[in-house]
Amino acid sequence: MEFKLEAHRIVSISLGKIYNSRVQRGGIKLHKNLLVSLVLRSARQVYLSDPCPGLYLAGPAGIPAPPPQQQPGEPAAGPPAGWGEPPPPAARASWPETEPQPERPSVSHAPRVGDEVPVTTVTGVGDVLQGGEADATEAAWSRVERPRQAAAREAEGPAGGWGVFPEGSLAARRPCFCPLGGEDPPGTPATTPRTACCCAPRPAEDEPPAPPAVCPRKRGAAGVGGGPAGCPAPGSTPLKKPRRNLEQPPSGGEDDDAEEMETGNVANLISIFGSSFSGLLRKSPGGGREEEEGEESGPEAAEPGQICCDKPVLRDMNPWSTAIVAF
Amino acid sequence: AGGGCCCCGLFWYRDSSPKPHLVNRFCILLAADVISTVEFNYSGDLLATGDKGGRVVIFQREQENKSRPHSRGEYNVYSTFQSHEPEFDYLKSLEIEEKINKIRWLPQQNAAHFLLSTNDKTIKLWKISERDKRAEGYNLKDEDGRLRDPFRITALRVPILKPMDLMVEASPRRIFANAHTYHINSISVNSDHETYLSADDLRINLWHLEITDRSFNIVDIKPANMEELTEVITAAEFHPHQCNVFVYSSSKGTIRLCDMRSSALCDRHSKFFEEPEDPSSRSFFSEIISSISDVKFSHSGRYMMTRDYLSVKVWDLNMESRPVETHQVHEYLRSKLCSLYENDCIFDKFECCWNGSDSAIMTGSYNNFFRMFDRDTRRDVTLEASRESSKPRASLKPRKVCTGGKRKKDEISVDSLDFNKKILHTAWHPADNVIAVAATNNLYIFQDKIN
Numbered sequence: 001m002e003f004k005l006e007a008h009r010i011v012s013i014s015l016g017k018i019y020n021s022r023v024q025r026g027g028i029k030l031h032k033n034l035l036v037s038l039v040l041r042s043a044r045q046v047y048l049s050d051p052c053p054g055l056y057l058a059g060p061a062g063i064p065a066p067p068p069q070q071q072p073g074e075p076a077a078g079p080p081a082g083w084g085e086p087p088p089p090a091a092r093a094s095w096p097e098t099e100p101q102p103e104r105p106s107v108s109h110a111p112r113v114g115d116e117v118p119v120t121t122v123t124g125v126g127d128v129l130q131g132g133e134a135d136a137t138e139a140a141w142s143r144v145e146r147p148r149q150a151a152a153r154e155a156e157g158p159a160g161g162w163g164v165f166p167e168g169s170l171a172a173r174r175p176c177f178c179p180l181g182g183e184d185p186p187g188t189p190a191t192t193p194r195t196a197c198c199c200a201p202r203p204a205e206d207e208p209p210a211p212p213a214v215c216p217r218k219r220g221a222a223g224v225g226g227g228p229a230g231c232p233a234p235g236s237t238p239l240k241k242p243r244r245n246l247e248q249p250p251s252g253g254e255d256d257d258a259e260e261m262e263t264g265n266v267a268n269l270i271s272i273f274g275s276s277f278s279g280l281l282r283k284s285p286g287g288g289r290e291e292e293e294g295e296e297s298g299p300e301a302a303e304p305g306q307i308c309c310d311k312p313v314l315r316d317m318n319p320w321s322t323a324i325v326a327f
Numbered sequence: 328a329g330g331g332c333c334c335c336g337l338f339w340y341r342d343s344s345p346k347p348h349l350v351n352r353f354c355i356l357l358a359a360d361v362i363s364t365v366e367f368n369y370s371g372d373l374l375a376t377g378d379k380g381g382r383v384v385i386f387q388r389e390q391e392n393k394s395r396p397h398s399r400g401e402y403n404v405y406s407t408f409q410s411h412e413p414e415f416d417y418l419k420s421l422e423i424e425e426k427i428n429k430i431r432w433l434p435q436q437n438a439a440h441f442l443l444s445t446n447d448k449t450i451k452l453w454k455i456s457e458r459d460k461r462a463e464g465y466n467l468k469d470e471d472g473r474l475r476d477p478f479r480i481t482a483l484r485v486p487i488l489k490p491m492d493l494m495v496e497a498s499p500r501r502i503f504a505n506a507h508t509y510h511i512n513s514i515s516v517n518s519d520h521e522t523y524l525s526a527d528d529l530r531i532n533l534w535h536l537e538i539t540d541r542s543f544n545i546v547d548i549k550p551a552n553m554e555e556l557t558e559v560i561t562a563a564e565f566h567p568h569q570c571n572v573f574v575y576s577s578s579k580g581t582i583r584l585c586d587m588r589s590s591a592l593c594d595r596h597s598k599f600f601e602e603p604e605d606p607s608s609r610s611f612f613s614e615i616i617s618s619i620s621d622v623k624f625s626h627s628g629r630y631m632m633t634r635d636y637l638s639v640k641v642w643d644l645n646m647e648s649r650p651v652e653t654h655q656v657h658e659y660l661r662s663k664l665c666s667l668y669e670n671d672c673i674f675d676k677f678e679c680c681w682n683g684s685d686s687a688i689m690t691g692s693y694n695n696f697f698r699m700f701d702r703d704t705r706r707d708v709t710l711e712a713s714r715e716s717s718k719p720r721a722s723l724k725p726r727k728v729c730t731g732g733k734r735k736k737d738e739i740s741v742d743s744l745d746f747n748k749k750i751l752h753t754a755w756h757p758a759d760n761v762i763a764v765a766a767t768n769n770l771y772i773f774q775d776k777i778n
Contacts, residue, residue: 006665010611013669026424026447030509030528031559031578032674035615039668042611 007046014040355771362765364752368432371756374402374763375442376770377427381411383444402772406455408497411446423448429514447510450525452501460488506532506542513563519570526563526575545593562622576633580617600642602649612664620676625685632688634679639690654700657692659730659741672746683758691750695766696726712764712771
């Protein structure tokens, strides 16, 4: 248990570092961020090896939880409203919205980077998104995925964690709301790699494209408003795919003229942790969806603020999500 | 018997009865900003420092002077110039720091001195030249430069050179830009004196000193998919004698030796140096502390030295399986890694250096401590660079960190170490026992006693 607590603490510290790296002068330091991601992985492994179910299963099954409002006292390390916002330019210090946004509490979602199971998509809530934001959040989400992959690529690592993805196993591309062609979403800083757009078509071993898994932003009480960017159109059934590595095919190769320093993926880890995760704790375990398992079908209850943490994710003790829950 | 020793008589004397400490001469030079690199030139007469503000300060050793016999060996400011300015890349919305990451001297070929200085993105070749004479007695112009009326010239004279106050000028001769997407961490001049390499996190480029619009990429470890990135390049250096050989170290604690004759792109190494990890010491931070922060060939070219967070290792180039020597720098920090991770100290990049004869190595630590290891006697010493503990012409007192139990007098406990006072950059004179130690924005120069 002690190890778990220390691992939790290290995860928190690491997230803070990745966040701060965005605002450091001179651009994102690839080396340091890589090392931090390795520490995150080690901490995650400790979490995995020391399961403590009571710690992260939160909320009675099947009871939808009201979206938690953004807590004013958010820890500085997790920028509260960061999820849905396009990441700020790497050179610029401030996270776009550091104040709590009552009308748009962020959703805590399980970083399903590397998860075996995709995160539940909150259905019905994506429709209200402004287009740009949807693009931004989707791109942000896909960018978020990548640092996990970078850290998780080690072949060694216990099965079941996000470190285990076999090389070459690709996530099916899901339709997302990114602008085509990998164009940067509005507001995206130039430093973030354009290849981050997850909607680049890609032959996948798996079949039908699943909806973008991430529901980063919990909208306020405006009903369906809480558009997590990238969520499928209302009413559609999010198809769960075992979400593997979010492979990014090079978008037509690098820009020959001016290669982007591809550290946006590493630095964008903060997007994952930008939300408060408080919603995760209230997440109904029954809200998950797993196509293979044939769980309850139909869209996730359209309650706003439904977080994107799969029951299967939790049940499988996805190490990452447990870390986030604890966080 | 004990001649040519340095700093601490106890450490350097080799006979059985250690003599009292040697007298040390040292000077402290204050820089305006945090010093980020220190480098002696090939003769040791010049010492260059770069700082976070993009400035380069060059010190010159005073020559022997009969009228001031004690001043021999003092280093005084020779030249100061602004090497790099902060830049903003508007396209990528990136600020480029002006901090000088590395300075490397070129071998001297004429009266002028040349050095390479680099920040994160741009390398510059600077020419430092002296002007101490000027011509007087021109025929066609006055002393103040006004042209004379040719019809008024009735006689011709030969202009003569007259001394003037020494002026040292630094001028940028070459700018090597736009070749690195990631942050440059190393530059190294080749023994052919015509080419040099520059290394960033993922790539190493080969340049010709005369050609600025082109460089050749010789190492590229960037994965096709950045998500697969597992290690970065942390340092690179050319072999001191074999102009086709260079090494680069990685964040995973490995060193690769490459031969440029084998192929144009040296992605495949010729030799791979790695010490197997000790599984019993595994922790959350094992990977971080195994990251190599510096690699330096010995002057002989037979060995190389690497610095990771807690130790320095000496490798024989003929043995890839493990180092031939491992020296613990501050093993007492191993139990503090979590705190050092929190305050970012675990990411500090310490450098290391050889002495001229390769018999000793030196590296820095915290609390303004630096460590020297004598490879022959297997003795080591901890010294401190601080005004309080060093008086002019007094010897440096060895320091000791108390690692547990009862703290003896004069020992310092681990918890009272000041982790803001770190010595990352040190340099050793190529021939003499003169060392330069950068402690934040103070530069200390220590020398052994003149017999």
